[in-house]
Amino acid sequence: MSNSPTQIQLIQPDDWHLHIRDGEVMKDVLADTARQFARAIIMPNLKPPVTTVALANAYRTRIEANLKLLGIDSFTPLMTLYLTDNTSADEVRKAKAEGIAAFKLYPAGATTNSDEGVSDIQRCYQALEAMQAVGMPLLVHGEVTSTEIDIFDREAVFIDQVLDPLRKDFPGLKIVFEHITTKQAAHYVRDAVTGEKNTIAATITPQHLLLNRNAIFAGGIRPHNYCLPVLKREEHRVALLEAATSGNPRFFLGTDSAPHAKGAKEAACGCAGCYSAFNALGLYAEAFESVNQLDKLEGFASLFGPDFYSLPRNTKKITLRKQAQAVPTELPLGDATIVPLRAGETIAWTLV
Structure with missing residues (x-):
């Protein structure tokens, strides 16, 4: 990566955690994403969820049709399957053979469209054994979903109750701890002991690097800063920023950009999710610059993700310029509108 105080050039990044939804809204989300990223891990929590190879292939076909309508031929969707209590070992082996990138574990009820997720991880052990055998990432x-656990503690409790036992039972299974939000998660991934090959990594979102939980309540309820896992205390944001900018290859970019129409966010029971696809790279650059670590951005954004997934690194270069960018107050989303992260504000870095 070459850079100056006013310009950064880096290998084109990928987004290792992205929601693009389906139907009419997909085209708008894809346009924002493909302007910045070469590839993206596509989340499977549609209605109904993408639980089989056949459903994933059909979803990929719809994505490719929208890319064609947009005239985009330089973006690759990396498909995933939604893990359920009933996922079979045969489906895992079929997924590997047909190029599915990973399986996604949603604890039932943890987040948007997760009601059909896993109720008990031990019900998935045959599928997990097959994933470990064929090298399919999980x-x-x-987060745990028990109502007895405070929402701000659910990630830390998940480490103790689910993740650590899971890794002991499947030491060869590659796991991505997605959109981590706590000091406990950052330190767990940083310090995890693995075998000869690294088997654990974590993605970090722009909102969790830039905001703490005060951002949800600044002058009133700020629904467009509400996501799951929810923003945490400042000490956790600082720990995440330290992890992201450390140069440790276990941490890489995953926006968890999650489009919800303005009306669905500004509602009596608003949806969880921040929309960062419009300006994600500028947001990440701002976070890295805040601790004078812009030289670490290329590893986090462009190198460590493909290395963990055993995929080739991209070769195309992109340029970010230190040039103020006004974030629109709203953007089109199908026949509705969406409010992007930092709407109405200015960010310091712009993709050339």
């Missing part, structure tokens, strides 16, 4: 939404 992507984890790391």
Whole structure:
């Protein structure tokens, strides 16, 4: 990576955690994403969820049709399957053979469209054994769902109750602890002992690097800063920023950009999710610059993700310029609108 105080050039990044939805809204989300990223891990929590290879292939076909309508031929969707209590070992082997990138673990009820997720991880052990055997990564939404556990503690409790036992039972299984939000998660991934090959990594979102939980309540309820896992205390944001900018290859970019129409967010029971696809790279650059670590951005954004997934690194270069960018107050989303992260504000870095 070459850079100056006003310009950064880096290998084109990938987004290792992305929601693009389906239907009319997909085209708008894809346009924002493909402007910045070469590839993206596509989340499977549609209605109904993408639980089989056949459903994933059909979803990929719809994505490719929208890319063609947009005239985009330089973006690759990396498909995933939604893990359930009933996922079979045969489906895992079929998924590997047909190029599915990973399986996604949603604890039932943990987040948007997760009601058909896993109720008890031990019900998935045959599928997990097959995943370990064929080298299929498991992507984890790391929160317990018990109402007895405070929402701000659910990630830390998940480490103790689910993730650590899971890794002991399947030491060869590659796991991505997605959108981590706590000091406990950052330190767990940083310090995890693995075998000869690294088997654990974590993605970090722009909102969790830039915001703490005060951002949800600044002058009133700020629904467009509400996501799951929820923003945490400042000490956790600082720990995440330290992890992301450390140069440790276990941490890489995953926006968890999650489009919800403005009306669905600004509602009596608003949806969880921040929309960062519009300006994600500028947001990440701002976070890295805040601790004078812009030289570490290329590893986090462009190198460590493909290395963990055993995929080739991209070769195309992109340029970010230190140039103020006004974030629109709203963007089109199908026949509705969406409010992007930092709407109405200015960010310091712009993709050339």
